[in-house]
Amino acid sequence: MIKLEKVIKVYADGKKAVNEMSFEVDQGELCVFLGPSGCGKTTTMKMINRLIPITSGKISIDGVENTKINASELRRNIGYAIQEIGLFTHMTVGQNIETVPVLKGWSKSQRRERAEELLELVRMKPSEFIDKYPNELSGGQRQRVGVARALGADPPILLMDEPFGAIDPINRVELQSEFLKIQQKIKKTIIFVTHDIYEAIKMGDRIALMKDGKLVQYDTPANLLYRPKDAFVEGFVGADRALKGLQLLRVKEVMSSTYTTANMKEKAEVARERMEKEGVDWLPVVDNSGRFAGGISISDVTGVKSKTVKDVMSPSETTSDINAVLNEALSLMLSSGLKTLPIVVEDNRLAGILTFDAIQEALHEAVRAGGTK
Amino acid sequence: MKRWIVLVILLIVLVGLTVWTTSVGDIGIFHAFTYADIITHTRDHLIMVFWAVLIAVLIGVPLGTLVTRPGFSRVSPLVLGGANVGQSIPSLAIIAIMATLPFSLFFFDFGFNRETAIVALIIYGLLPIIRNSYASMSNINPALIESARGMGMTRWQIIRKIELPLAIPVIMTGIRVSTVVTVGTAELAVLVGGKGLGTITFTGVFAREVLLIIQGAAPTAFLAISLGVILESIEKWITPRGLKIKAINS
Numbered sequence: 001m002i003k004l005e006k007v008i009k010v011y012a013d014g015k016k017a018v019n020e021m022s023f024e025v026d027q028g029e030l031c032v033f034l035g036p037s038g039c040g041k042t043t044t045m046k047m048i049n050r051l052i053p054i055t056s057g058k059i060s061i062d063g064v065e066n067t068k069i070n071a072s073e074l075r076r077n078i079g080y081a082i083q084e085i086g087l088f089t090h091m092t093v094g095q096n097i098e099t100v101p102v103l104k105g106w107s108k109s110q111r112r113e114r115a116e117e118l119l120e121l122v123r124m125k126p127s128e129f130i131d132k133y134p135n136e137l138s139g140g141q142r143q144r145v146g147v148a149r150a151l152g153a154d155p156p157i158l159l160m161d162e163p164f165g166a167i168d169p170i171n172r173v174e175l176q177s178e179f180l181k182i183q184q185k186i187k188k189t190i191i192f193v194t195h196d197i198y199e200a201i202k203m204g205d206r207i208a209l210m211k212d213g214k215l216v217q218y219d220t221p222a223n224l225l226y227r228p229k230d231a232f233v234e235g236f237v238g239a240d241r242a243l244k245g246l247q248l249l250r251v252k253e254v255m256s257s258t259y260t261t262a263n264m265k266e267k268a269e270v271a272r273e274r275m276e277k278e279g280v281d282w283l284p285v286v287d288n289s290g291r292f293a294g295g296i297s298i299s300d301v302t303g304v305k306s307k308t309v310k311d312v313m314s315p316s317e318t319t320s321d322i323n324a325v326l327n328e329a330l331s332l333m334l335s336s337g338l339k340t341l342p343i344v345v346e347d348n349r350l351a352g353i354l355t356f357d358a359i360q361e362a363l364h365e366a367v368r369a370g371g372t373k
Numbered sequence: 374m375k376r377w378i379v380l381v382i383l384l385i386v387l388v389g390l391t392v393w394t395t396s397v398g399d400i401g402i403f404h405a406f407t408y409a410d411i412i413t414h415t416r417d418h419l420i421m422v423f424w425a426v427l428i429a430v431l432i433g434v435p436l437g438t439l440v441t442r443p444g445f446s447r448v449s450p451l452v453l454g455g456a457n458v459g460q461s462i463p464s465l466a467i468i469a470i471m472a473t474l475p476f477s478l479f480f481f482d483f484g485f486n487r488e489t490a491i492v493a494l495i496i497y498g499l500l501p502i503i504r505n506s507y508a509s510m511s512n513i514n515p516a517l518i519e520s521a522r523g524m525g526m527t528r529w530q531i532i533r534k535i536e537l538p539l540a541i542p543v544i545m546t547g548i549r550v551s552t553v554v555t556v557g558t559a560e561l562a563v564l565v566g567g568k569g570l571g572t573i574t575f576t577g578v579f580a581r582e583v584l585l586i587i588q589g590a591a592p593t594a595f596l597a598i599s600l601g602v603i604l605e606s607i608e609k610w611i612t613p614r615g616l617k618i619k620a621i622n623s
Contacts, residue, residue, distance in 0.1 A: 099526075103526065133614065133615035
């Protein structure tokens with residue numbers, strides 16, 4: 001647990017960068033420091049591992065004040081990743097990841113094992129990458145190595161200063177999702193600095209929104225969106241906060257799991273009767289083991305005789321995973337033109353369907369409930 | 374490849390000139406120096422260069438590094454300027470001035486001796502070393518230093534594990550340039566009581582015998598070129614492999 005008590009930072013030129021900041025970050029939580037540039041988020045983060053000395057106040061980690069620990073010792077137990085990554089170009093990927101283990105005096109085999117394990121974790125093949133040099137990697141790969149290096153000696157706490165800030169938007173989204181998966185496995189206490197509200201909502205268990213060195217609101221992403229404390233927060237999250245809220249919902253929370261399907265083997269006319277009875281103009285088609293295969297619309301099954309569903313259906317592979325974030329599913333629906341999106345679990349087995357109506361309903365609900373997620 | 378051919382031809386020519394002038398025997402009313410003389414003077418020459426460069430490295434690298442530290446930013450123009458002045462004074466003047474200094478420094482007296490010559494060579498050879506150390510140490514990507522610090526490296530560990538390995542190729546270039554310059558300047562040592570190949574060259578100068586001048590100058594040029602080549606290979610060998618790879622995209 002990280003605890004800040006009335007933390008103040010005044011720079012030599014008299015500028016008050018951080019002004020009486022007090023809050024706690026719980027064990028295993030990902031806390032995002034969010035705010036416009038110059039709000040003091042990076043300064044606050046760097047005071048935790050004492051890269052910037054504190055002017056007054058107290059920062060304690062698991063009850064021990066950080067100034068009571070030798071600075072280098074303290075930092076070796078706190079992972080550190082920055083936007084510029086700062087990989088050591090004269091060292092291999094493996095040596096980079098082993099930096100802190102070396103400082104801590106781990107044995108050679110132990111270090112190597114750890115480096116391989118971490119490369120696996122960030123989904124880079126150890127045998128291929130461990131002996132490469134940073135200059136041989138792409139930007140995204142370097143960023144992954146940067147994260148792996150921060151996790152080198154398995155520190156309980158990670159400080160990340162805009163770690164995905166320098167990556168192109170497509171790769172950034174992917175890295176974010178991957179990092180969230182990693183975090184689910186490793187459950188570290190993480191301070192994540194960003195100025196990107198989307199990133200904050202997606203990544204954070206909690207968001208500390210800062211302005212002019214002060215903590216404005218410290219809350220869950222949902223509360224920040226739907227219960228902004230003041231006009232600044234409201235302005236910062238933006239008028240499209242309902243849209244941003246899509247990121248907080250998962251497909252499985254919104255989809256309907258009671259729905260009608262058509263089987264590939266059955267007669268087209270039978271399917272048509274069912275559609276008319278249910279009053280729908282589209283049905284997902286599954287095979288005998290429940291795998292999604294495509295869809296039929298009412299026009300497909302009108303005026304056909306002695307044909308099976310398989311003969312008239314339009315095969316399709318456009319589906320969404322049950323764990324996807326709602327905004328990804330919605331944009332898939334918009335770009336593919338589907339009014340009903342089939343939702344699948346592993347092995348492409350159909351688990352539900354997602355409709356525009358359901359999304360609208362869910363958003364309405366979220367706004368009305370005020371984000372008590 | 375072409376460069377190597379030129380180098381080898383040049384070295385062969387220089388050896389040829391040395392052999393020719395030595396085998397002439399009598400030059401006017403003078404005797405040419407013997408092979409034994411040339412070897413002795415070459416050895417003395419190398420010893421002077423060795424000490425001068427070694428001490429210049431021992432002073433120049435730490436000094437060039439020190440002035441890149443935050444607390445010393447005010448001193449850095451002074452040090453770099455000083456080294457610049459040291460090099461802009463004509464080498465002959467430096468050596469002559471040194472010899473006439475009427476006082477002692479630590480353990481030795483200025484005057485007409487080899488030590489004076491070496492001190493002059495050090496002053497003259499410092500600039501490339503200080504300048505390259507300073508440039509390479511101050512050009513290191515600050516993100517690397519920050520992440521090293523953030524991961525818990527001490528100041529000394531950062532210098533040893535990060536900054537020096539990254540700076541070493543450029544520092545080595547400075548040492549190479551300094552060495553080559555010093556080999557040439559060391560010719561003048563004989564004027565203030567030093568030894569070395571200058572003994573042969575200046576005998577020729579004073580006797581107005583071109584062959585004798587060549588007999589001293591050719592081995593000196595040979596030394597300068599071959600030392601330059603040797604140090605360049607060391608430079609390549611010492612450069613960390615990761616730095617030789619060009620980034621695919623930065």
